[in-house]
Amino acid sequence: MAGGVAGILQPAEPRSLDPVNLSNTFSHQPVLGNALYGTLMVNNLDTLELEYKMATDFSTTDGGSTFTLVLQPGLTFTDETPFDAAAVKFNWDRLRDPALGGTAIRQAGQVSASEVVDPITLKITLRAPNPHFGQGLITNAMNWIASPTALQKGQQAFDANPVGAGPFTLVKWTRQDAIELERNPGYWDAPKPYLDRLTIRSTADTNQRFNALTTGMADLSSESSWSVLAKADASGFPTEVVPTGGGQFLGMNFRRAPFDDERARRAVVLATDLDAINAAVFGGEAAYPQTLFPQSSPYFVDVTLPTQDKQTAQKLFDELAAEGKPVTFTFLSYPSEESKAVAEALQAQLSAFAHVEAEVEVADFAAVTARAGARDFDMMISSAIVQDPDYALWTAFHGSSPGNFTGINDSELSAALDAGRVGTSVEERKTAYETVQKRLVALNPGLWYVLGAPSVISSKELHGIDLYTLGSPLPEELWITE
Structure with a gap:
């Protein structure tokens, strides 16, 4: 041995x-x-x-x-x-x-x-x-x-x-x-x-x-791709996947245009066909979170994340353009094939809409990490992959968190995250995280596109x-x- x-x-x-x-x-x-x-x-x-x-x-x-x-x-x-x-x-x-x-x-x-x-x-x-x-x-x-x-x-x-x-x-x-x-x-x-x-x-x-x-x-x-995990299983190679909630999302920067306007964030989310991204990037083998917690979680509540609504998305893009604020942004991508494929799939989907334009910029891991820390991006892949909910959710979305890359700063959301952190029972924490889920759906800090696969x-x-x-x-x- x-x-x-x-x-x-x-x-x-x-x-x-x-x-x-x-x-x-x-x-x-x-x-x-x-x-x-x-x-x-x-x-x-x-x-x-x-x-x-x-x-x-x-x-x-x-x-x-x-x-x-x-x-x-x-x-x-x-x-x-x-x-x-x-x-x-x-x-x-x-x-x-x-x-x-x-x-x-x-x-x-x-x-x-x-x-x-x-x-x-x-x-x-x-x-x-x-x-x-x-x-x-x-x-x-x-x-x-x-x-x-x-x-x-x-x-x-x-x-x-x-x-x-x-x-x-x-x-x-x-x-x-x-x-x-x-x-x-x-x-x-x-x-x-x-x-x-x-x-x-x-x-x-x-x-x-x-x-x-x-x-x-x-x-x-180390792996993160559902399609490659499927290939490994089919080929008889052993795999170990950590069970999690939440997932990876396309984070939108609240600190600058266009995503300082909630309508722009909502429009991008509603314009996107997640099944098409799954097919293009993961060969249809992945799943995307429909709720923030899986049904097996003690914190599960039926607060569904937004899904595609092309008509409403175009209405929002038109509304913003009429105000002189057409949605133009750059997707800052890691050099991995998966990251680039997600960026290009989103770019292709948005090209079917009027008054929105997405560009893709690919940088190395160190540069993307540094730009995330400096909050120098419009959109990039981020994550809130949940085990115990406190670390991932508080870190990603609390107004005072150094790991809050999107810049979301909502007093009700932050208060609920604090309550979930210090709650002494599952019931207390579940109530707090129900509010967290509702605020995230209302504010759209990102587009949840795939369940995490650590x-x-x-x-x-x-x-x-x-x-x-x-x-x-x-x-x-x-x-x-x-």
Whole structure:
């Protein structure tokens, strides 16, 4: 069972190996972050309860105003410096710095202060109570702690020698080619990891990733395409899909024309045939959310998301044009084939209407991420893929959230999100999230076009696949048979 080399495919090449520049979702670099830095904690995908790894506790006794993190004693980084509460504080404090441009600020920015209580105990205070803070923490770089000593040497030195306490260490990073990792013999959870080496490559093209699996050039691929998942199932390749609500949506920027006018947002939503997008982009294999929560969710209510109404859409486009505000916008697309196909399918559909014009601009992952952070876009793919509803929905749609890329700022919506966050019973939270759903339908921050598919596809020889949060595999659990 022990030994061997696994080839890993991820969608996005990192800008840097610094955790601040990595993202722990299926569409970015989950295996890489988990491999280099290990994990403080994970969640059980069946119960969503937190389970502990390098941490032994993360809990609140005051309704989420403060949390206490307790670490395993005696942890060290691979540079032999202590992995202690002070190291976690250093990492979490820097993730709050907007100048670093990291996506983890969406969660780290909720922290107002942190205090080292003793070598293994850190207390944090939140800007506002959030009993579900841990569910968001594990989705980003707050879960990945690097050596402060190594980070303080600067990005160039750190990229050459990133220091964590994870199951693997860097051998070599050839940009735009491969990241080669080898087993960390001092990993805290011996005898893991089971593999000797990992070779991680990045490609935005989901079909190229699947072809690499079918030809034996890779063993594990992060995935998001329903059509490729269907091909994998048909070909007998194992797949693991994380069950979620919500999904991906085409976010429209409230901060500037044309989408600062609700009529423009509603017109685009009502003009779009989601079945046609499914056919064009996913070969008809995907589904799109008709309600924000699936019927199996305790928060389900029958508040349906808008569907196509061509006549009303054209009436709105005409109305705006008559006021001198024809709907003209640019779709900022990631370089992935799926993203470009969605953009082009929407552009083609809107071309059948008068007084609306959509252009498509394709940029690399780093550029799109930076422009999202700077709110420099008209329309782009965003997501609110829901496990526990607080993290995804509050982050995407609360008026004060750093992760609110669309700029939606509705007092009733924000109040309902706050109520859902602090509710102490399912009934309280369900009432709050019913209001959330009604306000989102009324305000149209985006066009919900596909259910999320946080997933992996693996070779038949790879075993031990263990996912947490939004499709993040634990590389220390992997093993290969001949």
